[in-house]
Amino acid sequence: MKIFITILITGILTQNFVLARFLGICPFLGVSKKVGTAAGMSVAVIFVMVLATAATWPINAYLLVPRGLEYLQTVVFILVIAGLVQLLEVVLKRFLPPLYDALGIYLPLITTNCAVLGVVLLNIQNQLDYPQALATSLAGGLGFLVAMILFAGVRERLESAEIPKSLKGLPATLAAASLVSMSFLGFAGIAENIFN
Amino acid sequence: MQIIIPIGFVAALALVLGLGLAFVSEKLAVPVDEHEEHILAVLPGVNCGACGFSGCAGYAKALHTGAETNAGLCAPGGDEVAQEIGKLTGFSSEHIVPQVAVVRCQGGENVAKKTYHYSGMRSCRMAAQLAGGVKACPCGCIGLGDCAVVCPYDAIRVCPDGIARVESEKCRACKACVAVCPKDLIVLVQKEHPVPAVLCCSTLKGGDTRKVCTKGCIGCKKCEKVCPNGAAKVTNFMARIDADRCIACGECAKVCPVGAIQ
Numbered sequence: 001m002k003i004f005i006t007i008l009i010t011g012i013l014t015q016n017f018v019l020a021r022f023l024g025i026c027p028f029l030g031v032s033k034k035v036g037t038a039a040g041m042s043v044a045v046i047f048v049m050v051l052a053t054a055a056t057w058p059i060n061a062y063l064l065v066p067r068g069l070e071y072l073q074t075v076v077f078i079l080v081i082a083g084l085v086q087l088l089e090v091v092l093k094r095f096l097p098p099l100y101d102a103l104g105i106y107l108p109l110i111t112t113n114c115a116v117l118g119v120v121l122l123n124i125q126n127q128l129d130y131p132q133a134l135a136t137s138l139a140g141g142l143g144f145l146v147a148m149i150l151f152a153g154v155r156e157r158l159e160s161a162e163i164p165k166s167l168k169g170l171p172a173t174l175a176a177a178s179l180v181s182m183s184f185l186g187f188a189g190i191a192e193n194i195f196n
Numbered sequence: 197m198q199i200i201i202p203i204g205f206v207a208a209l210a211l212v213l214g215l216g217l218a219f220v221s222e223k224l225a226v227p228v229d230e231h232e233e234h235i236l237a238v239l240p241g242v243n244c245g246a247c248g249f250s251g252c253a254g255y256a257k258a259l260h261t262g263a264e265t266n267a268g269l270c271a272p273g274g275d276e277v278a279q280e281i282g283k284l285t286g287f288s289s290e291h292i293v294p295q296v297a298v299v300r301c302q303g304g305e306n307v308a309k310k311t312y313h314y315s316g317m318r319s320c321r322m323a324a325q326l327a328g329g330v331k332a333c334p335c336g337c338i339g340l341g342d343c344a345v346v347c348p349y350d351a352i353r354v355c356p357d358g359i360a361r362v363e364s365e366k367c368r369a370c371k372a373c374v375a376v377c378p379k380d381l382i383v384l385v386q387k388e389h390p391v392p393a394v395l396c397c398s399t400l401k402g403g404d405t406r407k408v409c410t411k412g413c414i415g416c417k418k419c420e421k422v423c424p425n426g427a428a429k430v431t432n433f434m435a436r437i438d439a440d441r442c443i444a445c446g447e448c449a450k451v452c453p454v455g456a457i458q
Contacts, residue, residue: 072202076209083213087220094224160317
């Protein structure tokens with residue numbers, strides 16, 4: 001049980017996918033203009049991250065490793081994630097139209113979200129077992145949610161601030177992102193020291 | 197030969213995924229209604245919300261299900277779109293008179309008095325919370341351009357004198373600016389038949405208006421007297437022109453001593 005709590009804390013705070021590992025920067029900058037859309041995107045990411053791990057871990061363990069094809073991981077995982085997202089879209093559209101409407105365009109966008117690919121590859125690299133890998137994905141997704149919502153809040157305030165013309169738009173956004181990221185570095189060391 | 201195994205593996209995986217997807221999307225396909233799609237295709241697709249629905253898709257759906265039976269709600273699309281929708285749905289629409297938005301204030305720099313210097317957020321809605329804005333006139337354009345920001349057609353600009361103005365060629369009468377102006381200064385007027393617009397909203401007494409703005413309507417009733425058709429009426433020290441009675445002779449604009457009618 002302790003290991004799962006550790007995984008959650010590290011995934012959300014110290015090893016946050018966006019703010020500490022710098023994965024998934026594109027949606028982080030792209031869809032963080034409003035808190036509502038940021039939350040929608042993040043929920044979709046959580047969904048896909050967990051499902052992608054659930055699908056790729058067995059593929060790796062039972063299909064790739066026994067045949068010595070580990071080097072195909074990246075290619076195969078991209079393929080599987082893309083297929084999975086498409087499948088998810090069809091299924092949601094049919095059975096959960098409200099959720100499908102809420103996630104909207106973000107669902108297909110996740111196909112190319114490197115945080116999703118990152119989490120499945122890191123799970124294999126760190127040699128986690130199946131439950132741990134799933135927990136890591138969940139934590140990674142939750143961390144993405146936290147980062148997105150925090151940053152969307154920052155950006156909504158940035159929007160109405162008076163910024164020098166040369167810094168308007170992306171420069172100011174990137175500077176703000178680095179500050180938020182730095183604040184997350186403050187969590188480093190917390191997880192190790194609490195649980196040991 | 198080494199290469200065969202990975203190629204075969206990835207190809208097989210892709211085949212399985214592809215077939216699976218094809219099968220699932222075939223099995224679980226949501227029946228898309230062509231009729232609704234057609235209506236949506238006719239609408240301009242700017243999602244401005246002038247029709248009162250969340251966007252073009254919302255309006256198309258309401259028309260399709262019969263929840264909405266007025267085919268003429270799309271202001272940006274105008275008469276053309278209304279006719280098209282009428283053909284598709286069988287719903288009729290009243291003839292749509294093309295309209296444009298107009299900002300009813302001319303109290304720019306050196307025309308209207310300011311009471312304080314504002315240096316807060318660049319937003320009219322924010323500024324309006326501080327004693328109703330910088331202008332001494334309670335109905336003055338704040339000029340921070342909230343209307344320009346929401347305009348989906350880029351038709352509104354805040355001019356150098358600090359007054360927002362609408363470029364009538366670009367305006368499609370979507371009412372986004374009407375809703376956002378904290379001073380309710382923006383109204384829609386007919387585009388073709390040019391009824392003179394009273395570019396002032398001040399209901400202050402004549403003298404009081406005079407004190408805060410040189411171009412505000414002082415309620416002198418000159419327009420009322422000169423109007424041959426009884427279209428101009430002054431109520432609450434404010435001239436109003438009835439578009440239905442106006443014959444666009446332009447007499448009122450000529451006699452207005454402050455130039456508030458244009």
